[in-house]
Amino acid sequence: MLRGGIIGAGFFAANHLNGWRMVDGAEIAALCDTDTGRLSTMGDQFGITRRYTDAAQMLAEEELDFVDIITTAPSHRPLVELAASSGKHIICQKPFAENLTDARAMVAAAQTAGKTLMVHENFRWQSPVRTAINEIRAGMIGTPFFCRASFRSGYDVFSGQPYLAEGERFIIEDLGIHVLDIVRAVMGDVATVAAHTNRINPKIRGEDVATILLSHDSGMSSVVDCSYATQRSPETFPQTLLEVDGDRGSLYLKAGYRLEIHTNGEVETRDVSPELLSWAERPWHNIQESVLSIQQHFCDCLRDGRQPETSGTDNLKTLTLVEAAYLSASEARTVETNHL
Ligand code: NAD
Ligand code: 89Y
Structure with missing residues (x-):
């Protein structure tokens, strides 16, 4: 079972957390957000007790296989580089980066670490x-x-x-x-x-x-x-x-x-x-179902040793x-x- 840590407990994160509950082969072990209110609301809603306001601390203290970054674009480069240097596989929400220079550096960081980097490009x-x-x-x-x-x-x-x-x-x-x-x-x-x-x-x-x-x-x-x-x-x-x-x-x-x-x-x-998944609501159900599908694809790729369709390299x-x-x-x- 792959153990994941989530960074970002804002508007879209509940879709990821609901999706991860249904994915075959992975579980979410820890949650991080700099906003303590959002951290406790989301942690309580999904029963995640391992909570952090500092991503570096979460990565240092938890035994994780991957991180799922669900923050907005300005934080993507530092978080991807942190996760790569910590030796984790990475999923990063879109837009991957604010510019191509950052995006190329993020792809290089994952390659240097020998870790899989997938952009959550779910449409x-x-x-x-x-x-x-x-x-x-x-x-x-x-x-x-x-x-x-x-x-x-x-x-x-x-x-x-x-x-x-x-x-x-x-x-x-x-x-x-x-x-x-x-x-x-x-x-x-x-x-x-x-x-x-x-x-x-x-x-x-x-x-x-x-x-x-x-x-x-x-x-x-x-x-x-x-x-x-x-x-x-x-x-x-x-x-x-x-x-x-x-x-x-x-x-x-x-x-x-x-x-x-x-x-x-x-x-x-x-x-x-x-499909209208049990936790989904119209009209978002189309997007919500795709979150589960891309998460499953990420786990299947790690298991099979292949690159995700929307790898960092592809997403450039x-x-x-x-x-x-x-x-x-x-x-x-x-x-x-x-x-x-
Ligand atoms: P949001 O602002 O509501 O939530 C982001 C959370 O990240 C906030 O709670 C913030 O405190 C936290 N955060 C920021 N920097 C952090 C850091 N360094 N460490 C820990 N926590 C940090 O944003 P959102 O609406 O949830 O969107 C997140 C991302 O998801 C965006 O990039 C957005 O484009 C994307 N998104 C994708 C889809 C999709 O279908 N793929 C749909 C909606 C949003
Ligand atoms: O942020 C956007 C996305 O990725 O899908 C729809 C959205 O939530 C609003 O345009």
Whole structure:
């Protein structure tokens, strides 16, 4: 049984703790947060008695195999480097880092320590998205030549995560990062990025609308469009909608978790709704189920001695797309990813 320590007991941590209770092969032995109130609330809720306000102390005193970092991005580099130098395997929440320099240093730290580093990039593990990815990888629509991945919502994310309203950057770094990662999973790596952003909500600091054109290494193209300023009924938060054209068919992941595969003039339609786990609540159940799936993937990879799909090294490519999108939007030009 792998023993894990959690760092960060804030808004999203309960999802991780609930997930870990269901994972085969791991348990959470200790919890750390600099905020004593959050530490005791979360510790009590999940019956974790080993509690720390200092991550270094937790790592020194506990016999842990891995740490699960659920803090916001500014603390990720020091915490990943601390965990690596303590000889632990690491899961780090997205966004992996505030910039590519930090992210590269974090990957190097884990490599030097010989430890597995996975970024908790869970949207490609949402079961409806995963079904779509698997169908495409199995060749159901042939070779894909176009993908549109769309996340448009008016859901109030700021009440649970107030820091999202305060940062200079918002939707690309917080949410677009997931959608860009899904597109990488479907269409492969990206050569150029052209992005346009807007801020519609006057109460927040960063951009809440982004439209991004990607040109892939394969020569094919994708469009990622994200908005938290879109009023729609029914509200689709937190669904990513997909439209993928291949040379032998098309695949759609439509609102309400409806998968359609169009081939040879016929349409196969499936309900691919995520499971409502016992601890989950709508509309977050889609994300909550994916937390469990990526945690299980991490443990399976450690057991089998293979790299997680969203390893630190892999995630450098997703983070590069985030940086490229901001650079493109600010300078109104197309950015080549290999120049970052
Ligand atoms: P939060 O601010 O509510 O909680 C973070 C907690 O970390 C706080 O309690 C804070 O005191 C603690 N903390 C910060 N630095 C620390 C340190 N050095 N040592 C110990 N504790 C420390 O944030 P949140 O909303 O829970 O989000 C955490 C991360 O999860 C963010 O990066 C966010 O983007 C991500 N997130 C991911 C998803 C997803 O689906 N993957 C969804 C929501 C949030
Ligand atoms: O922080 C974000 C995430 O990763 O998924 C949804 C979210 O909570 C708000 O955009």
